[in-house]
Amino acid sequence: MTEFIVVTSGKGGVGKTTSSASVAVGLAKRGKKVAVIDFDVGLRNLDLIMGCERRVVYDFVNVIHQECTLKQALIKDKRYDNLHVLAASQTRDKEALTKDGVERVLNELKDEGFDYVVCDSPAGIEKGAFLAMYFADRAIVVVNPEVSSVRDSDRILGLLSSKTRRAETGAEPIVQHLLLTRYNPTRVAAGDMMSIDDVKEILGIEVLGVIPESEGVLAASNAGVPVILDETSNAGHAYDDAVARLLGDVRPMRFLEAPKKGILSRLFGS
Amino acid sequence: MGLFDFLRGSPKQTASIAKERLRIIVAQERSARGSPDYLPLLRRELLEVIRKYVNVDQEAVDIQVKRDGDHEVLDLTVTLPDKSSAAAAAAAAAREG
Numbered sequence: 470m471t472e473f474i475v476v477t478s479g480k481g482g483v484g485k486t487t488s489s490a491s492v493a494v495g496l497a498k499r500g501k502k503v504a505v506i507d508f509d510v511g512l513r514n515l516d517l518i519m520g521c522e523r524r525v526v527y528d529f530v531n532v533i534h535q536e537c538t539l540k541q542a543l544i545k546d547k548r549y550d551n552l553h554v555l556a557a558s559q560t561r562d563k564e565a566l567t568k569d570g571v572e573r574v575l576n577e578l579k580d581e582g583f584d585y586v587v588c589d590s591p592a593g594i595e596k597g598a599f600l601a602m603y604f605a606d607r608a609i610v611v612v613n614p615e616v617s618s619v620r621d622s623d624r625i626l627g628l629l630s631s632k633t634r635r636a637e638t639g640a641e642p643i644v645q646h647l648l649l650t651r652y653n654p655t656r657v658a659a660g661d662m663m664s665i666d667d668v669k670e671i672l673g674i675e676v677l678g679v680i681p682e683s684e685g686v687l688a689a690s691n692a693g694v695p696v697i698l699d700e701t702s703n704a705g706h707a708y709d710d711a712v713a714r715l716l717g718d719v720r721p722m723r724f725l726e727a728p729k730k731g732i733l734s735r736l737f738g739s
Numbered sequence: 740m741g742l743f744d745f746l747r748g749s750p751k752q753t754a755s756i757a758k759e760r761l762r763i764i765v766a767q768e769r770s771a772r773g774s775p776d777y778l779p780l781l782r783r784e785l786l787e788v789i790r791k792y793v794n795v796d797q798e799a800v801d802i803q804v805k806r807d808g809d810h811e812v813l814d815l816t817v818t819l820p821d822k823s824s825a826a827a828a829a830a831a832a833a834r835e836g
């Protein structure tokens with residue numbers, strides 16, 4: 470059985486691509502056969518975060534338009550043989566994706582025996598975002614603890630339960646999770662940022678993980694090594710926990726507390 | 740919070756404001772989802788009619804379609820201004836005459 474997972478948000482820049490890359494790697498690390506697809510046509514970025522930008526020859530749109538085979542376009546990850554990247558096209562416009570074309574590619578991945586296909590959605594609610602979520606079995610809604618992001622994710626939750634294949638055919642609904650990213654426990658403690666409980670209460674769905682705001686994320690994208698592989702980064706550990714939970718493990722949330730400060734920094738602020 | 744922050748006067752704790760605003764807008768947007776397209780226009784026209792009689796503000800009219808057993812109910816709430824501001828508004832209207 471192949472599971473299609475969409476990583477989506479509505480609002481831009483909240484951490485979808487960062488999360489897609491780390492979730493895909495986390496699943497591959499556990500031995501699953503994984504493909505991760507960049508649906509952000511015109512703004513290819515997943516290849517950079519995955520560190521395979523120089524090996525892109527053919528892309529998702531080429532496969533859809535049958536200008537190459539799926540095999541030719543899948544880029545095998547250097548770290549895990551069972552992980553493949555399908556890059557977005559940089560040159561084509563958003564209209565280059567079609568529903569039939571996307572369905573054909575996804576079916577082919579299913580026939581190839583992939584366990585998971587992670588779909589990195591573009592921001593917004595236009596065609597690319599719509600197609601990234603349409604065939605999903607599971608949705609990871611990436612949200613920052615900030616008003617516009619939370620409101621947009623609720624909009625996305627509405628679309629997931631009405632404008633997708635599962636909704637239209639009356640099948641079992643898409644499994645929905647929240648992934649709270651760029652969480653800053655110090656600011657939460659100060660009352661400047663909404664907490665995990667606040668966001669959970671407003672949106673009313675289960676939280677898969679909380680990824681702290683972390684310098685490790687920038688370092689990871691600089692290096693083209695998804696942050697989940699950085700043993701020294703809290704964000705990496707938090708992504709690893711999230712992937713474990715996705716596979717059914719029960720793990721307590723970590724990194725929700727502000728780091729303890731010394732007496733000096735408590736006196737003088739940070 | 741450090742001593743300097745304390746001396747500066749503590750910043751407002753805005754997270755609870757954000758949460759309260761979101762709670763309201765999300766509930767409102769959820770109930771609008773899947774409800775008839777004419778609701779926003781109906782709301783605007785009702786607001787105009789009500790304003791001929793009472794000076795209420797933009798947020799005073801709340802319309803929701805609710806389910807009651809197997810039929811739908813149009814639930815309309817109009818919040819009237821409190822007495823003092825209504826009187827002030829009436830006085831202002833009279834002055835403008």
Ligand SMILES: Nc1ncnc2c1ncn2[C@@H]1O[C@H](COP(=O)(O)OP(=O)(O)OP(=O)(O)O)[C@@H](O)[C@H]1O
Pocket residue numbers: 478480481482483484485486487488509590591592650651652680681682683684686687690704
């Ligand atoms: N936990 C984090 N800590 C610090 N920075 C982060 C974190 N998560 C994401 N970022 C940074 O936020 C920026 C946006 O991240 P990313 O590209 O993953 O978002 P996106 O949702 O895919 O954006 P878009 O909507 O443009 O596709 C990047 O610069 C990334 O490094």
Ligand SMILES: [Mg+2]
Pocket residue numbers: 485486487509514589590591
């Ligand atoms: Mg992205």
